[in-house]
Structures are given as structure tokens and as C-alpha cells.
Amino acid sequence: MKLLEVIEKISEEIIKNKDYLTELDREIGDGDHGVNLARGFEKVKEELSNMQNMKPFEIFNKMAMILISNVGGASGALYGTALMKGASYLKTKEIITPEVIAETWNEMIKGIEMRGKAVLGEKTMLDTQIPAYEAFKIQADAGANIKECFESAELKAKSGMESTKDIVATKGRASYLGERSIGHLDPGSVSSYLIIKTINNELKG
Amino acid sequence: MVIVSHSKKLAHEIIELCNEMKKYDFPVVNGSGTTGDHLGSDPMIIKEAIENAYSEDGVLIFGDIGSSILNSEMAIEFLDEEYNRAKIKIADAPIVEGTLIAMAINDGKTSLEDILEELKDLKNFNKV
Numbered sequence: 001m002k003l004l005e006v007i008e009k010i011s012e013e014i015i016k017n018k019d020y021l022t023e024l025d026r027e028i029g030d031g032d033h034g035v036n037l038a039r040g041f042e043k044v045k046e047e048l049s050n051m052q053n054m055k056p057f058e059i060f061n062k063m064a065m066i067l068i069s070n071v072g073g074a075s076g077a078l079y080g081t082a083l084m085k086g087a088s089y090l091k092t093k094e095i096i097t098p099e100v101i102a103e104t105w106n107e108m109i110k111g112i113e114m115r116g117k118a119v120l121g122e123k124t125m126l127d128t129q130i131p132a133y134e135a136f137k138i139q140a141d142a143g144a145n146i147k148e149c150f151e152s153a154e155l156k157a158k159s160g161m162e163s164t165k166d167i168v169a170t171k172g173r174a175s176y177l178g179e180r181s182i183g184h185l186d187p188g189s190v191s192s193y194l195i196i197k198t199i200n201n202e203l204k205g
Numbered sequence: 206m207v208i209v210s211h212s213k214k215l216a217h218e219i220i221e222l223c224n225e226m227k228k229y230d231f232p233v234v235n236g237s238g239t240t241g242d243h244l245g246s247d248p249m250i251i252k253e254a255i256e257n258a259y260s261e262d263g264v265l266i267f268g269d270i271g272s273s274i275l276n277s278e279m280a281i282e283f284l285d286e287e288y289n290r291a292k293i294k295i296a297d298a299p300i301v302e303g304t305l306i307a308m309a310i311n312d313g314k315t316s317l318e319d320i321l322e323e324l325k326d327l328k329n330f331n332k333v
Binding site for chain 1: 239
């Protein structure tokens with residue numbers, strides 16, 4: 001897997017879904033998730049050519065800084081923190097195995113939990129990411145290859161994302177709506193799903 | 206003090222309004238907005254605001270909603286070691302009322318801890 005190619009596809013997917021994510025956010029938030037993330041990933045795309053000779057952890061750190069200073073909303077801080085946490089683990093590893101990816105992802109999730117002061121089941125991107133990571137980890141521990149791991153992860157990411165419809169928001173702007181947030185997908189859970197889906201699609205080839 | 210709103214204009218007006226209560230000359234810095242002209246907050250802008258407001262007495266940050274707080278936390282983590290992070294606090298208070306009270310009671314003798322203590326009363330503050 002070529003990391004930069006996957007990042008390019010992720011950027012394109014987020015940009016393509018700008019209006020959809022914004023629409024979801026307009027229903028229960030401040031309507032800027034798509035616009036904000038797309039602006040960040042436009043910048044990531046622009047900077048890809050400068051990342052050619054970087055190590056994976058350097059790419060993660062670079063992406064983190066781009067997202068943090070260009071997104072402008074909570075999602076920039078959350079994805080940025082995740083990438084920085086992932087980078088500090090990746091820095092210690094020379095070879096990328098499914099186990100290393102699992103542990104990197106685990107660190108990223110811890111970063112999101114810390115920054116967002118959120119846990120599973122609060123209608124956030126964690127509801128996509130935690131089940132997906134757990135499915136990935138089970139496969140990795142069983143000796144599966146990266147492709148198989150992400151295939152399982154995507155399935156759980158999708159059901160995780162869908163589960164946010166039934167949850168009352170207690171985090172972020174949607175928490176102001178309380179019960180009224182039921183019936184709506186969490187935009188962050190959708191952007192996280194799009195990212196995982198894109199990685200899986202790229203691996204399938 | 207540092208004021209972090211999603212809207213730079215809003216923070217500007219809050220500072221203007223609260224200046225009326227100011228007891229002595231200390232820096233109140235607008236750490237709001239983004240590098241573009243869209244609404245939001247940016248840890249790098251907040252970091253710079255903290256640096257400009259910093260003194261040995263500490264810095265108190267007021268944020269409006271959501272990412273203002275997340276990005277303020279991140280800004281504190283990005284500060285160099287010359288800044289004593291323990292002296293930089295994010296107020297758990299409404300941005301307008303909190304800023305107003307902090308400006309009013311900060312007379313140069315009040316400590317950061319005293320102000321934070323006073324701000325706790327805002328939790329049960331009745332307007333009508």
C-alpha cells in the first residue's frame with residue numbers, strides 16, 4: 001500500500017462528500033463539517049508532493065498540522081490529535097505490519113477520546129472508529145493480512161456509523177439539541193467511515 | 206486574558222464591552238477566528254495570543270463553544286517550555302459574563318486561582 005496514494009484518495013473522497021457532510025451537520029450541528037474538512041484535505045492534497053520522501057510518522061505529523069490549522073472546527077483538532085498520537089507510536093517502528101497498524105489506530109483513538117473527552121456511544125466519530133479498530137485488531141491477532149483486516153474494519157465501521165442515528169448527542173454542538181438529535185447520523189462518524197471505506201477500497205484495488 | 210470565539214468580531218466586541226470594567230492595564234488578547242475569513246478557531250492563532258498575553262501571573266482563557274475549547278487545550282500543549290503551562294487556565298464559564306467578571310475583579314492583586322474561584326459562582330447565577 002502506498003500511503004500517499006491512499007491519502008490522496010481519502011482527500012478526494014472527503015472533498016467529494018463536502019456537501020453531504022455539511023448537510024448532515026446542518027441537521028444537528030453548525031453545518032460546517034463538510035466545508036471545514038474539505039478545506040483541510042484540499043490543503044493536504046496540495047502538500048502531498050512535499051511529502052514524497054517522508055517517513056510514515058512524518059507524513060502523519062505533517063497532515064496533523066495541516067488539518068489543525070486549516071479545518072477550523074473541532075474535527076481538525078480531533079483528527080489532528082489522532083494523527084499526532086499515531087505518529088508518536090509509528091516513529092518507534094521500522095516495519096509496518098497489521099499489528100503495528102492496529103496499535104497505531106489504538107493510539108489515535110486514545111487521542112480522540114482525550115481531546116474530545118468522549119467515549120463509545122456518545123454519537124461521535126468514535127462510534128465508527130472503535131468497532132472498526134476492534135474488528136481490525138481481531139483479524140490482525142489472528143494473523144490476517146492488512147487487506148483482510150481493513151475489510152472487517154469497514155463492515156464494523158459502517159454499522160458503527162449507522163448506530164449513531166439512535167443515540168442522543170451529548171458531545172459537540174449536537175448536544176444542544178438533546179433528544180432532537182435522534183434520527184440523525186453524526187457527521188464525524190460519517191467522515192470517519194468514508195476514510196476507512198476509502199482505505200479498504202484502495203487495498204482491494 | 207485571551208478571548209477565543211469562533212467569531213473574531215464577536216470576541217472584539219466582548220473585549221470592548223468588558224473593557225468598561227477593567228481596573229488596570231493588563232493584556233486582553235483576541236485569539237479568535239481562523240487564517241481564512243470563515244468562522245472557527247485555530248490552535249496556532251490561540252497559541253500566539255497566549256504568548257502575547259503571558260506574564261508570570263498566568264493567563265486565563267475564555268472560549269465560546271466546542272472547538273474553541275479543544276483548540277485552546279491544543280494551543281497550550283504547543284507552547285514552548287519557557288511558558289509555565291500550569292499558569293495557563295481555561296475558564297469553565299460563559300464567554301461574555303465570565304470575561305466581564307474576570308475583568309472586573311482582576312485588580313492586580315487578585316490571583317488566577319482567586320478569579321477561577323469567583324467564576325464558579327457564575328454556575329448558579331440568576332438573571333431573573
